[in-house]
Amino acid sequence: MQEISLNILDxxxxxxxxxAKLIKITIxxxxxxxxxxFSVEDDGCGMDEEMLKRVTDPFVTTRxxxxxxxxxxxxxxxxxxAGGDIKIESKVGVGTLLRAFFSYSHIDxxxxxxxxxxxxxxxxxxxxxxxxxxxxxxxKEFTLDTKELRTILGxxxxxxxxxxxxxxxxxxxxxxxxxxxGAE
Amino acid sequence: MKSLAELEAIKxxxxxxxxxxxxxxxxxxxVVGMATCGIAAGARPVMTAFVEEASKRNLNNxxxxxxxxxxxxxxxxxxxxxxxxxxxxxxxxxxxxxVAKIVSDHIVNGAPVSEYTIGAQK
Numbered sequence: 001m002q003e004i005s006l007n008i009l010d011x012x013x014x015x016x017x018x019x020a021k022l023i024k025i026t027i028x029x030x031x032x033x034x035x036x037x038f039s040v041e042d043d044g045c046g047m048d049e050e051m052l053k054r055v056t057d058p059f060v061t062t063r064x065x066x067x068x069x070x071x072x073x074x075x076x077x078x079x080x081x082a083g084g085d086i087k088i089e090s091k092v093g094v095g096t097l098l099r100a101f102f103s104y105s106h107i108d109x110x111x112x113x114x115x116x117x118x119x120x121x122x123x124x125x126x127x128x129x130x131x132x133x134x135x136x137x138x139x140k141e142f143t144l145d146t147k148e149l150r151t152i153l154g155x156x157x158x159x160x161x162x163x164x165x166x167x168x169x170x171x172x173x174x175x176x177x178x179x180x181x182g183a184e
Numbered sequence: 185m186k187s188l189a190e191l192e193a194i195k196x197x198x199x200x201x202x203x204x205x206x207x208x209x210x211x212x213x214x215v216v217g218m219a220t221c222g223i224a225a226g227a228r229p230v231m232t233a234f235v236e237e238a239s240k241r242n243l244n245n246x247x248x249x250x251x252x253x254x255x256x257x258x259x260x261x262x263x264x265x266x267x268x269x270x271x272x273x274x275x276x277x278x279x280x281x282x283v284a285k286i287v288s289d290h291i292v293n294g295a296p297v298s299e300y301t302i303g304a305q306k
Contacts, residue, residue, distance in 0.1 A: 001224055010223050017252070071220045117232045124235070125218070125250040152191045157198045160247055162239045167186075167194050169232070174186045 001074055003113025004038070004102075010071045011040050011098055012122055016129065018044025018096065023122075024132045027115065029104065032138060036109060037084075037101035047090040055088060075100055082109035116172035119144065124165035127158045133172075140179035144172060201244045211245035212291050213266040214238075219253035225260035226279065233280035234263075237287040246291060259305065265290060274302040 001007050008025065015023045020042035027038045047055065058073040076086045083103030090096040102109045115135070123131055123146055133144045146159060149168070157164065216222070216231045231248060238246045256262065259276035265286065266272050273296045275286060282300050290296045298304060 006223050006228065009218070009228060010220050013218060013220075013223075013252070074220065074224075114228070117228055120235070121218075121228055121231050121250075125216070125231070125248060148188070149191065152188060153195050156202070157195045160249075161194075161198050162235050162244070162246060162248070163194050163198060164191070165235050165248075166239050167191060169235075171186045171188075171190075 001078065002110065004036075004078070004110050005113040005115040005118045007071075007075045007078060007100070007110075008038060008040065008115070009118045009122065011075060014071065015040060015042035015044050015096065016126060018042060018046070020044035020095065020129060022130045022132065024134070025119070026134045026136075027112070028136045029112075030136075030138055031104050034104045035101065036082075036104040036112075037099065039097060039099040041095065041097045043095040046092040046094050046096055048092050052088060052090050056086075072098075078102075078110060082106040116169050116176065119172055120165055120169035123168055124160050124162075127160040135176060135179065137179045137181075140181075142172075142175040142179045144168075144175070198244070210268040211247050212243075212268070213264075214246060214248045214291075215251050215264040215266070216248065217252070217254060217260055217262040218250040221253055221257035222260045222262065225257075227261040229280045230261045230263060230278045230283060233283035234287070237283050238291070241287065241292065243287070243291065256302075259302065262302075265296075267291070267294065270294075275300045276302045276305055 001010065012023060012025065022043050024041040025038070029036050056072050056076050058070050079086050079100045079102055083106045084101040086098060086100045088096065088098045119131070119133055131146045135142045149159060153159070153164065214234055216227050218227055234248055254262065261278040263275045263278050264272055265275065273290065285297050286300065
């Protein structure tokens with residue numbers, strides 16, 4: 001993965017496969033504190049302790065099409081290369097929380113990349129799941145709550161409508177420009 | 185900063201479009217492989233290219249969905265196109281550059297782009 005946002009897209013797939021109904025994605029960037037972190041929290045089926053212990057092993061997967069599962073191990077090595085690590089907490093029937101942190105200034109920390117495109121893809125391809133996205137840069141914050149979008153769209157218009165998807169991507173990009181302190 | 189109010193306007197437009205169609209016909213499904221292999225190979229820009237290309241042409245009967253790994257990781261990004269009443273077409277080693285041709289030739293005009301399909305991979 002060349003971007004942290006692609007790792008996020010990949011990690012969220014685990015939550016989707018765990019039948020999550022609500023997925024919270026939080027990204028925190030602080031050059032001042034030298035911290036870059038993100039978390040993915042879901043209300044999916046969760047894992048038992050045995051699986052939790054083995055989940056960073058690339059030869060562990062729940063899939064049946066092949067025998068390796070690289071997502072979490074790739075993320076862990078990206079984080080470790082950049083002075084960080086990952087932590088996973090999970091409870092069967094409750095959900096899973098994955099946190100990844102990196103040293104913001106580490107030369108091997110990958111760039112965040114196009115997170116707006118990642119969020120747009122996730123929301124429009126999974127219109128039945130709610131996403132709560134919080135992105136902080138120092139003390140500024142941007143949030144997007146699909147429940148709020150649903151209230152506006154009503155029942156007849158799905159989050160998977162392409163014009164809606166396109167707007168979501170643009171809305172996030174403009175929100176991020178704002179928290180990064182840039183002008184539009 | 186863009187505002188949520190714009191979403192109201194989009195909703196109205198979508199609903200007007202729906203009303204124009206006599207009934208909501210079965211649409212075209214574009215299914216993108218979004219497992220680790222697909223994502224690492226570049227599935228995200230392919231997905232966004234489909235959104236851009238289809239919205240540019242106002243194709244409001246197209247839905248983009250995702251699927252997991254189908255076991256052909258070396259051929260990712262993989263995109264399957266389902267046109268109602270036609271056989272599924274599987275495109276492999278996709279790139280954003282290939283998307284415009286698939287949208288115009290296949291989705292709009294009904295002629296699959298055979299050189300991008302899995303059948304052309306020999």
